[in-house]
Amino acid sequence: MNQRIAAVLLVLVTVFAGVPAPVAADHDGQCSFPMTVTDATGTEVTMSEDPERVVTTNPSAAQTMWEIGAKDEVVGVSQFAQYLDGASEKANVSGSGGLSVEAVIGLEPDVVLVPNTTYTVEKDRIAQLRDAGLTVVVFESGDSLEAVADKVERIGRITGNCEAGTERADEMRTSIENMERALEDVERPVGLNVFFGYAAGGETFISEIMTTGGLRNGAAEAGFTGFGEINEELVVEMNPEYLVVPSHAPIPSSPAYNSTTAIEEGNVVVVDANNLQQPAPRAIDASETILKAVHPDAYERYQELQNQSETTETTTTTSETTTATPETTAGEQDATATADDPQTTESSAPGFSAVAAVVALALTAFVGRRL
Structure with missing residues (x-):
């Protein structure tokens, strides 16, 4: 078995192992700057201004930036984010031995987004980024789809894309609800x-x-x-x-x-x-x-529900735009953009054998950046 397959085999050893207990985020209730949040390491992180240069150390963070329409703000991605359209035009922050601290610092980012997989295997390098004065936010492990949706909202808030983050997260929640409805009694x-x-x-x-x-x-x-x-x-x-x-x-x-x-x-x-x-x-x-x-039949029902949701959303948006005064519309947009519930998710230990854990440690230079 080659090194890449072995790394993929063991990559999830590190996803839930050694991750700090997630902490509720401190939000001021507004998508405005300066903004202070408490990340998964318990560190208070302050963004003095709306970030214009973002580095993602892991493909899940990069995918989220792409999905909220903020890929133009991303200046650096890991090698495993190359599947994203346009990612090849971004700087590669992966080195031969893992995350390249020098590459990240050289990009002069306003904020570095660090999913828990990167932090788990490269705590020392994340510490080096902080010691260099960079603004670094470490995220909780996503152990549920709702936690993933919450993270999408939070990344939107941190990067100054509140409305887009909330909208994409709500789309996820709507899809989940429609699948559940389509599967009733199945x-x-x-x-x-x-x-x-x-x-x-x-x-x-x-x-x-x-x-x-x-x-x-x-x-x-x-x-x-x-x-x-x-x-x-x-x-x-x-x-x-x-x-x-x-x-x-x-x-x-x-x-x-x-x-x-x-x-x-x-x-x-x-x-x-x-x-x-x-x-x-x-x-x-x-x-x-x-x-x-x-469930092909339920899938067809799901598609119908999705179309109904899109139609309802379009109708509602059109109605609000037509009837609301400019001041009211702005207020509604602010309310939508600032809606955010502090989240607390829990990490789960995978329960690998001691042998697997030892092998995982030997491969940590490669492992934590695939997911």
Whole structure:
């Protein structure tokens, strides 16, 4: 197994391990600057002005900036964000041994967005950025789709894109609600997310991607929490009816997996890894992919509900624009832009074996930047 596959195999060891307890954000209730927030490390971070130069150390943060229409503000991305349209035009802040502190400092960013995966494996380098006087915000682990939506709003606020962040987060919430409505009274088969012998259990955003898409997470129901190696005996006992596999991973093939209903009936859902394995807005696309494959009739109903939601939103916006005075409209926009509930999410430990943890530490120079 080459180094890249080994790194992908162990990448989730670090996603939920060693992350500081998330802290509620201190917001002043306005999308205005100066702004002070408390990040996941408990550090109070102040942005004196609306940031114009943003560095993202991880593809999930970059994807979020792209999804809220703020990619022009991004001056630096990691090597794993190159799938984003236009990312190749940005400076690469990844070095041969991990995050390049020199590259980040050289870009003179107004703010550096650090998802928990980067912080977990590169605490010393993040400390160096802070020691150099850079404004750094570390984010909580996204262990649910709601936590991901909250993070989208928070990134919008921190980067001066409040309205766009709130709008994109609300779109996510609407999609989740419409999928839930489309799946009412629909029987959900047992599914298993598997990649290189590892699986996503309960208390993970991938688990919610699966359940939102109309599956039961067999690993979670078996008491499997976080991310970790999946025992093939458990796979046989679970007998998943569907396998959910990220696009960069092979479909598992062994006597244990071949005996499952999923393999016997060809029920393997391959999902774009950049949607499935990043706690960012396109996680909703991963749920849609699963829903379409597992419940095609419910997917059609979901599409109808989505169209109705879009029509309602358009009608409401048009009505408000037509009837509201300029002062009222501005006030409504301010209220929308400033709506933000302080969030507190919890990290979950994957429960890897000691051997896996040791191997993970050996690969930390490569690992934490893939998700």
